[in-house]
Amino acid sequence: MRKPMTTLITSGALALGSANTPAVSADAKFGPSNAFYAPSTLPFHAPPFDKIKDEDYQPAIEAGMAEELSEIQAIADNPAPATFENTLVAMEKTGRLLQRATAAFGAVTGANTNPLLQKVRTEEAPKQAAHHDAIYLNAKLFARVAAVYQRRATLQLDGESARLLEVTYDNFVRSGANLSEADKTELKKLNEEISTLSNRFSTKLLDATKDGAYVSTDKSALAGLSDAQITAAAHAAESRKQEGYVLPLQNTTQQPDLASLRVRATREAIFEKSWNRAERGDANDTRDDIARLAQLRARRAQLLGYPSHAAWKLGDQMAKTPEAALKFMDALVPGASAKAASEAKDIQEVIDTQKGGFTVQPWDWDFYSEQVRKAKYDLDESAVKPYFELNNVLENGVFYAANQLYGITFQERKDIPVYEPDVRVFEVSNADGRPLALFYCDYFKRDNKQGGAWMGSFVEQSKLIGTLPAVYNVANFPKPAPSQPALISFTDVTTMFHEFGHALHGMFSNTEYPSLSGTATARDFVEFPSQFNEHWALYPSVFAHYAKHYRTGTPMPADLVGKIKNASRFNQGYKLTELVAAAQLDMQWHTLPAGTPLQQPDAFEKQALEKTHLLLSAVPPRYRSSYFSHIWGSGYSAGYYAYLWSEMLDDDAYEWFEEHGGLTRANGERFRAMVLSRGNTEELAKMYAAWRGKNPSVEPMMKYRGLQ
Numbered sequence: 001m002r003k004p005m006t007t008l009i010t011s012g013a014l015a016l017g018s019a020n021t022p023a024v025s026a027d028a029k030f031g032p033s034n035a036f037y038a039p040s041t042l043p044f045h046a047p048p049f050d051k052i053k054d055e056d057y058q059p060a061i062e063a064g065m066a067e068e069l070s071e072i073q074a075i076a077d078n079p080a081p082a083t084f085e086n087t088l089v090a091m092e093k094t095g096r097l098l099q100r101a102t103a104a105f106g107a108v109t110g111a112n113t114n115p116l117l118q119k120v121r122t123e124e125a126p127k128q129a130a131h132h133d134a135i136y137l138n139a140k141l142f143a144r145v146a147a148v149y150q151r152r153a154t155l156q157l158d159g160e161s162a163r164l165l166e167v168t169y170d171n172f173v174r175s176g177a178n179l180s181e182a183d184k185t186e187l188k189k190l191n192e193e194i195s196t197l198s199n200r201f202s203t204k205l206l207d208a209t210k211d212g213a214y215v216s217t218d219k220s221a222l223a224g225l226s227d228a229q230i231t232a233a234a235h236a237a238e239s240r241k242q243e244g245y246v247l248p249l250q251n252t253t254q255q256p257d258l259a260s261l262r263v264r265a266t267r268e269a270i271f272e273k274s275w276n277r278a279e280r281g282d283a284n285d286t287r288d289d290i291a292r293l294a295q296l297r298a299r300r301a302q303l304l305g306y307p308s309h310a311a312w313k314l315g316d317q318m319a320k321t322p323e324a325a326l327k328f329m330d331a332l333v334p335g336a337s338a339k340a341a342s343e344a345k346d347i348q349e350v351i352d353t354q355k356g357g358f359t360v361q362p363w364d365w366d367f368y369s370e371q372v373r374k375a376k377y378d379l380d381e382s383a384v385k386p387y388f389e390l391n392n393v394l395e396n397g398v399f400y401a402a403n404q405l406y407g408i409t410f411q412e413r414k415d416i417p418v419y420e421p422d423v424r425v426f427e428v429s430n431a432d433g434r435p436l437a438l439f440y441c442d443y444f445k446r447d448n449k450q451g452g453a454w455m456g457s458f459v460e461q462s463k464l465i466g467t468l469p470a471v472y473n474v475a476n477f478p479k480p481a482p483s484q485p486a487l488i489s490f491t492d493v494t495t496m497f498h499e500f501g502h503a504l505h506g507m508f509s510n511t512e513y514p515s516l517s518g519t520a521t522a523r524d525f526v527e528f529p530s531q532f533n534e535h536w537a538l539y540p541s542v543f544a545h546y547a548k549h550y551r552t553g554t555p556m557p558a559d560l561v562g563k564i565k566n567a568s569r570f571n572q573g574y575k576l577t578e579l580v581a582a583a584q585l586d587m588q589w590h591t592l593p594a595g596t597p598l599q600q601p602d603a604f605e606k607q608a609l610e611k612t613h614l615l616l617s618a619v620p621p622r623y624r625s626s627y628f629s630h631i632w633g634s635g636y637s638a639g640y641y642a643y644l645w646s647e648m649l650d651d652d653a654y655e656w657f658e659e660h661g662g663l664t665r666a667n668g669e670r671f672r673a674m675v676l677s678r679g680n681t682e683e684l685a686k687m688y689a690a691w692r693g694k695n696p697s698v699e700p701m702m703k704y705r706g707l708q
């Protein structure tokens with residue numbers, strides 16, 4: 001699964017700004033010499049990276065918060081009765097300076113950071129969070145929003161404006177703006193306690209994971225690892241001042257080394273360390289914390305008027321209710337577990353052929369499935385890479401598919417300033433020649449870049465503000481030596497299509513209001529355009545257009561293409577089952593109603609998996625409750641299903657294309673008009689169904705995963 005798009009930039013009128021921050025001293029440092037002082041005069045309001053100095057960011061962000069604060073306060077204090085125009089539209093217009101500064105800042109701290117920028121980020125993060133809270137608890141402002149909302153039936157707003165009113169009002173209510181003073185006090189206390197417990201969980205888990213490392217002084221226990229891996233294990237021991245070899249734990253249940261470790265007892269020991277890392281009954285045991293967290297979250301949901309934490313969290317998602325997410329996951333289980341069972345059978349055959357004399361266990365899975373993979377699916381990376389030269393993939397693959405579908409064209413612009421010389425900029429035009437957007441790409445790995453791949457925006461499209469989008473893609477592909485071609489793997493090719501799918505979602509945006517623009521959609525929807533765009537990488541006419549040998553220009557031989565397609569089906573039963581099991585654990589914990597007694601996590605987990613038909617001896621959940629950091633330590637509570645939900649959408653959408661003639665301009669235009677340009681301007685389930693002609697179904701997803 002690809003890393004979800006990193007939201008580097010929080011923008012929109014309300015994202016940042018607060019009543020708490022004093023009119024900062026930074027004002028003194030903020031003046032016309034600061035590159036953010038005035039809006040950019042470059043094409044598309046592109047950030048003037050030739051003028052921006054690292055020292056400009058902090059004063060601009062602080063002045064931007066102060067500016068937005070006074071703009072927001074002026075709206076709240078307006079003596080005229082609240083109207084849609086003087087309240088909702090006015091709020092959309094606030095915070096322009098802050099938007100300029102944080103957009104550029106988000107990009108450079110992600111892709112080109114340094115100690116000064118990191119220091120600024122550390123200092124500004126809590127201030128920005130406090131700003132957000134303070135705005136949503138500004139009673140005067142909320143009273144005006146609520147007054148407009150109460151009159152919504154009489155206002156005759158257009159669809160997008162009605163949506164803005166609903167989303168804005170909903171955001172206030174979901175943050176507790178509607179509560180009595182006593183309830184607000186309890187809410188703040190609950191928020192504080194939840195945040196403390198969540199931090200404590202993260203701290204414990206970090207230590208538990210470190211302590212959970214496998215340690216051995218016996219080199220023979222590591223048989224199967226490469227020399228480089230063994231050297232790394234010796235270095236890991238040295239840096240911990242321990243004898244022998246150390247294999248640190250990864251955050252998932254399965255550990256990568258299990259695929260190559262030949263000694264079964266070693267595998268079992270590592271698995272045990274992983275599975276019980278946070279259940280040792282010591283200071284790092286997280287079980288009491290998660291049980292309490294589940295209880296507190298249920299109480300908070302009740303206070304806010306919802307039957308469970310999941311109901312509260314899903315209220316503004318495409319799925320809308322926990323029931324819809326549960327029903328979706330239930331539909332995946334039979335196909336996924338049946339396929340996992342057949343994979344287990346293949347593995348058992350290998351074990352039996354080798355006279356192993358045991359039944360496959362979780363710690364055996366990757367070791368034997370790797371042998372199955374080699375026999376059935378082997379794909380030699382060095383044989384395929386010469387057909388994937390990066391620039392060729394970009395221009396004759398990624399851009400070509402978008403041109404064929406949407407008619408857009410790309411012209412490189414060397415005159416737009418960039419933050420690093422490797423970054424390239426393209427002006428994107430509509431089929432009729434009208435300008436559409438700027439697209440930046442920054443593909444090569446650097447030491448000052450975060451890992452993974454993501455998309456972000458320098459400028460968001462908005463008709464109200466009068467802006468066209470300027471978006472970027474970042475990745476971490478190996479940079480070739482000077483004058484050598486950049487040859488990438490098919491996984492990297494897929495990443496390029498994926499991130500460009502996010503970019504299209506940003507570039508095609510055609511909305512009035514900035515807070516509803518582009519990728520500002522629900523978590524269970526935002527990965528849909530990106531995952532959908534991955535499908536074109538293997539589409540025959542697109543693939544044939546870019547997959548050519550970098551030296552000879554010959555197309556990739558058919559048997560290699562077949563191997564690439566085949567490899568994507570490997571081990572899918574296991575992979576889907578472990579994901580659904582984790583997503584189910586998340587949802588089961590977070591559909592507990594308020595007032596439920598404190599749960600005993602092991603018993604609860606076992607029961608939850610049993611109830612959902614996912615208690616499988618050889619296929620454990622991807623994360624166990626006690627080390628499921630997405631749901632206890634970061635923002636993914638009741639949200640882990642979203643990865644799978646987006647996958648359902650992208651496969652279901654691709655099936656619509658297949659049913660309607662595949663890659664054609666007409667199909668692309670319709671998708672652009674009804675989905676990609678719409679941002680969050682309509683309820684997402686309705687928007688999708690209107691385009692698709694029906695609600696999404698899981699069958700295409702099962703088909704593309706090879707599970708049907």
Ligand SMILES: [Zn+2]
Nearest residue numbers: 003004005530
């Ligand atoms: Zn993504």
